[in-house]
Structures are given as C-alpha cells and as structure tokens.
Amino acid sequence: MFDGISDDAEDVVGVLTERIEARFGMDMGQLKAAVGAAPTANPDATDVVKWHGLLVEAQSVLDRAEDDLVAALQTQPSEVDDPTMGLAHRVNAAVAVRDGRAMVVRWLLDPDAPGKKDLAAERLARLRSRTGPTVQTTVPHRPAGTAAPASAWRSARVAR
Template sequence: MPEDADDVMGVITQQIEARFQMPLADLRRAVAAAPRANDDATVVVKWHGMLAEAQEALNKAEDALVAALDTAPGDVLDDPVMALAHQVNAAVAVRDGRAMVVRHYTDPNSPGRRGPGAWRGAETAPRRGPALTTAPAPIMPAPAVSVRGAQR
C-alpha cells in the first residue's frame, strides 16, 4: 500500500477509534454481534469497509498506470495510458467521497448531526418569534369608482 494510502486509512481509522473509544477490530465485532445497538457505529463500520474497498481499487489502478507508464515509449501518452490515468482519478474521487462520509459520521458536530432537523433523533426546539417584529399589512380602503350608466 502506498504511503499516502496508509495516511488516509490511518487517519480515518484513528478518528473512528477515538470516536467510539475502541480499536476498529473490536468495533467491527461489536457491530456484527449487535448491529442495531448503535446506528452510528453500524454505519461507520459499513462505510469504512467501503472505503477500504475503494482504497484497494485505487491501489490497483495506480499500479496498472505505473506499469503502463514504465512500458510507454517516449513522452507521448497514448489512449490506453490516458484511460488508466482517468481510472486513477475516478478511484481517487470515490475513495475521497467515502472518506468524507466516514468523517461525517465520526464527527458528532458535523452539519446535520445536531440540533433541530438532524437526520436522526431530531429534537423539536421551542419555537421563537420572528427575527424581526412584523405587523399585518394595513388595510387600505378601496378607491371610489364611479361607473356611468350603472344603476343601483
């Protein structure tokens, strides 16, 4: 595994372990034993597994690109090599997206995770009045209209 991959997976793993106060392997076993005990733990374990799969796909794509670059003649990159480069870019995007999801679930203060309107456990906050004082619009009398030829 490349060094920067260890950094990404290592940082995410440390965040998970800090959030749940246990090693990742123990957390996986706890979720397997009781998946409904803690929804956040279950989701984090699921997404961490998906993140690990994405990292493995990225590693393979990078290895294929490096091998193609080693055998490519000259400085001009042909279509197959460019396709591999695009595959690496896509794999990075998938890995980074999954890492963001895991980070979202490990941070209890991330947007949408606290307060009214949070995804889970939404609490109804006491309603406050409007930010500005408002009054009903004044009722204006209708203008007098005369119509010729109309009888009352």
C-alpha cells in the same frame, strides 16, 4: 511518480481508522465484531463501520489502478497512448470515490458537523428507533354528516 499518492492515501485511511478507534474505545476488529453481533445497538457505530469498510475497499481499488497506471507508464515512450490515458482516468475516478468515502467517515465522526444538530437530524434520530410507519397511511374515516374543517372548505373555494 505515483509512490507518494498511495502513501498519503493510506495515511488518510490510517488517520480515520485511528479516529474511529479512539471514538469507540476499541480497535476496528473489535468494533466490527460488536456491530456484527448487535447492528442496531449503536447506529453511529454501525454507520461508521459500514463506511470505513467502503473506504478501505475504495483504497484497494485505487491502489490497483495506480499500480496498473505505473506499469503502463513505464512501457510508454514519450507520448501516452489511449489505453494508458484510460488508466489515468480510472485512477482519477478511484481517487474521487475514495475521497468521497473519506468525507463521509469524517462527517460521521464529527458530532458538530453541519446537519447533525438541526431539526431534520433530530427527527431522523428519533425515527431510527421506530419499526412501524411514522404517519397515518390511510384517510381517516369521517362519520356521515360530519362537516369538513372550515380551513379545508376555504382552500377548496380558493382553488376554483
């Protein structure tokens, strides 16, 4: 009953693994080693390796959940009991997690994905390379006798 699900899911992991390897020009073992040796050298590779690992982990959880469900279903009479139904819910949750992680990997691999070309993505890319705060964290000191900008005075008057 569930044999096709695992095969299809492994194909999804396999296809995404192949896409990652093609994108970075090395197999996953080499890519993991490169990211481990220099995690900040290529943030895209680091993100892909992280999420691929989470995807593989989610696939393992799903495989175990499916195996448990199949074993329980084989012992059931015509009606499914509550514990077996709980196993079915566990499989559904594992599928959702695996599919969500696969979507993230696909998004990371797609240079034209929504959100990657907009201003926020460009700002994020610039901020990744910075190490310190990006905005001033204290109020600037204004020497005594210096008036506040007129725009600040007008907005304070309007607020009254």
